[in-house]
Amino acid sequence: MQRANLYHDKRAQWAVYLVFFGILAIIPLWMGDPFTMNQYARYGVFGMLALSVSLVWGYGGILSLGQGIAFGMAAYGMGATMQMQYQDPVNDPIPSFMLTNELEALPTVWEPFWNTSVGIILAVSIPVLFFIIFGILMFQARIAGAFVAIMTLAMLGAWYSMAYDMQPFTAGFNGISPPSAFVAFGVEVDPYSNMIYWVSLGVLAVLTLGAKALLQTKFGTIVQAIRDDPERARFLGYNVAYYQIVLFALSGLIAAFAGLVWVMITQFVSPTSLDIFFSITFVIWAAVGGRMSLFGAIFGAMFINAAQSYVGDEFQATWLIILGAVFIVVVRFAPKGLAGLFEYALGFVPYRVRETPQSRTDVPSPSE
Amino acid sequence: MTVILELKNVTKAYDAYKVVDEFNFQVKQGELRCLLGPNGAGKTTTIDLITGRQKSTSGNIIFNGRDITGQREDKIARQGVGRKFQVPAVFRELTVRENLQVAFSRNTDPFANMFRMGRKGGLERLRQVIEIVGLQERLGEVGGNLSHGETQWLEIGMVLTQNPKLLLMDEPTAGMTEQETQKTSEIFNRLKGEHTLVVVEHDMAFVREIADIITLMHLGKTLAEGPMGVVEKDPKVREVYLGSEGITDAA
Numbered sequence: 001m002q003r004a005n006l007y008h009d010k011r012a013q014w015a016v017y018l019v020f021f022g023i024l025a026i027i028p029l030w031m032g033d034p035f036t037m038n039q040y041a042r043y044g045v046f047g048m049l050a051l052s053v054s055l056v057w058g059y060g061g062i063l064s065l066g067q068g069i070a071f072g073m074a075a076y077g078m079g080a081t082m083q084m085q086y087q088d089p090v091n092d093p094i095p096s097f098m099l100t101n102e103l104e105a106l107p108t109v110w111e112p113f114w115n116t117s118v119g120i121i122l123a124v125s126i127p128v129l130f131f132i133i134f135g136i137l138m139f140q141a142r143i144a145g146a147f148v149a150i151m152t153l154a155m156l157g158a159w160y161s162m163a164y165d166m167q168p169f170t171a172g173f174n175g176i177s178p179p180s181a182f183v184a185f186g187v188e189v190d191p192y193s194n195m196i197y198w199v200s201l202g203v204l205a206v207l208t209l210g211a212k213a214l215l216q217t218k219f220g221t222i223v224q225a226i227r228d229d230p231e232r233a234r235f236l237g238y239n240v241a242y243y244q245i246v247l248f249a250l251s252g253l254i255a256a257f258a259g260l261v262w263v264m265i266t267q268f269v270s271p272t273s274l275d276i277f278f279s280i281t282f283v284i285w286a287a288v289g290g291r292m293s294l295f296g297a298i299f300g301a302m303f304i305n306a307a308q309s310y311v312g313d314e315f316q317a318t319w320l321i322i323l324g325a326v327f328i329v330v331v332r333f334a335p336k337g338l339a340g341l342f343e344y345a346l347g348f349v350p351y352r353v354r355e356t357p358q359s360r361t362d363v364p365s366p367s368e
Numbered sequence: 369m370t371v372i373l374e375l376k377n378v379t380k381a382y383d384a385y386k387v388v389d390e391f392n393f394q395v396k397q398g399e400l401r402c403l404l405g406p407n408g409a410g411k412t413t414t415i416d417l418i419t420g421r422q423k424s425t426s427g428n429i430i431f432n433g434r435d436i437t438g439q440r441e442d443k444i445a446r447q448g449v450g451r452k453f454q455v456p457a458v459f460r461e462l463t464v465r466e467n468l469q470v471a472f473s474r475n476t477d478p479f480a481n482m483f484r485m486g487r488k489g490g491l492e493r494l495r496q497v498i499e500i501v502g503l504q505e506r507l508g509e510v511g512g513n514l515s516h517g518e519t520q521w522l523e524i525g526m527v528l529t530q531n532p533k534l535l536l537m538d539e540p541t542a543g544m545t546e547q548e549t550q551k552t553s554e555i556f557n558r559l560k561g562e563h564t565l566v567v568v569e570h571d572m573a574f575v576r577e578i579a580d581i582i583t584l585m586h587l588g589k590t591l592a593e594g595p596m597g598v599v600e601k602d603p604k605v606r607e608v609y610l611g612s613e614g615i616t617d618a619a
Binding site for chain 2: 004214216217219221222228232233234235239243246292
């Protein structure tokens with residue numbers, strides 16, 4: 001009878017995930033309003049971003065404020081892909097913003113985006129590659145804690161400036177607005193439709209269940225061990241930096257998918273996707289929902305954004321102050337966020353650890 | 369018996385100050401060696417040098433026939449050197465069972481471990497270790513909720529799970545009650561012979577319980593080495609421990 005809390009029952013956890021995504025999946029059946037679906041698809045992206053923070057910070061102990069880097073890079077990749085879907089190789093090969101910036105030919109870096117599959121692959125793999133390189137630089141040098149936060153933030157700032165300044169390639173502050181919706185396999189993903197919602201939810205569900213499964217492997221346990229005490233893990237023979245780099249890259253992969261879906265929803269990408277404050281809010285969502293629970297973090301992201309939408313106009317001006325206050329209260333009084341409160345509440349629910357043949361026999365009882 | 373660990377003229381210097389000074393040290397397979405000495409003698413630094421936490425200024429460290437001087441910590445650990453820290457280090461958010469699962473580190477590749485469920489690996493080892501260190505009742509408890517003594521045992525258990533050829537124990541009884549110390553010395557006496565151990569310790573009663581041979585360090589060098597009875601009668605040792613009381617009372 002140890003740590004007997006339904007909260008820790010793995011079967012119950014999987015059941016909650018499946019029910020959660022099941023309910024979300026049928027929402028369009030009674031709320032088919034296109035604008036609502038577009039709005040809810042955005043919440044799906046916020047869920048992915050909180051998921052990526054939960055994985056890297058909650059489970060890996062790496063406080064990255066730079067998840068926006070992967071998000072923004074992928075968003076630009078997707079923006080370029082969708083823009084080139086609109087362009088015509090013969091009659092109209094150069095996006096109009098490039099013409100106004102006096103480019104006479106399509107830049108070489110834009111060429112691969114003529115092909116949608118190549119464009120998508122680049123949009124996801126380049127951010128991941130960048131996270132691997134950046135991770136090697138940080139974690140091989142055993143940088144940790146606040147220094148990781150500062151470095152990731154500074155790197156995000158650098159990418160923001162770059163997107164802003166390279167106007168002929170990125171359309172600068174104005175950003176890229178692909179005129180038509182994304183087309184995959186001949187099917188148009190209308191940003192105001194049930195389909196966009198299901199795409200967003202589907203990507204979120206696959207990423208979440210994948211991350212959940214990953215965390216239940218030995219890799220997941222080791223990653224959490226490294227979070228608790230990297231030195232101890234190192235002396236057990238684990239290459240701590242290697243694990244951190246892999247986890248950081250995986251979190252970048254999730255954030256990259258978020259960027260990809262985001263541009264499908266908004267048909268727009270600008271330096272705001274690399275905005276520093278935006279990236280920090282991911283951390284707040286995860287902290288409020290519960291960074292040490294994937295589900296908690298996703299729920300936090302959706303809850304906070306839904307709250308912001310529905311509190312009414314009089315609160316919009318002071319929303320940041322409210323959010324800041326909530327963050328402080330959570331950090332001070334409920335460090336495990338809403339998920340932690342839920343865990344505490346479930347502690348009062350009677351629950352017995354299931355006696356499986358394995359749990360009975362794998363360890364000799366004291367009387368033996 | 370073969371020599372498993374050998375330090376040859378190992379020096380660790382901070383500027384002019386030598387914490388470990390041309391230190392020579394040999395441990396044979398299956399031996400339980402105690403490393404003693406007053407504060408600042410260089411005991412923990414020696415452990416740090418062997419395990420790669422600090423790099424030596426000069427000299428060689430040979431483990432199991434291979435020169436491991438200056439290698440990275442995890443590489444040394446994978447060759448079979450386990451270490452228990454002075455301040456007990458366990459994974460505080462993980463359960464005792466998970467702590468021991470992580471310690472079963474036969475395969476340390478992250479990608480290989482993505483396809484491995486923690487539960488099955490090392491079940492037999494887990495059973496053996498739990499039988500040695502106890503904690504049967506605490507398997508589901510998180511590391512952070514253990515008492516100080518339990519935390520020490522868990523860390524000893526983790527190092528055992530790793531199944532190293534050489535175990536380095538830095539003050540395993542620090543902060544333990546008398547009963548806890550008693551249980552720990554029972555654990556160590558069981559490990560003797562099967563494992564090679566180097567134990568840094570201050571508690572003389574404990575050392576008397578477990579040690580075959582002790583090495584007494586002073587100012588980074590060996591002051592005396594031999595069975596307890598011989599070392600404590602050594603006049604040089606008496607001098608270091610302030611006059612005539614000897615090491616027994618000084619501790």
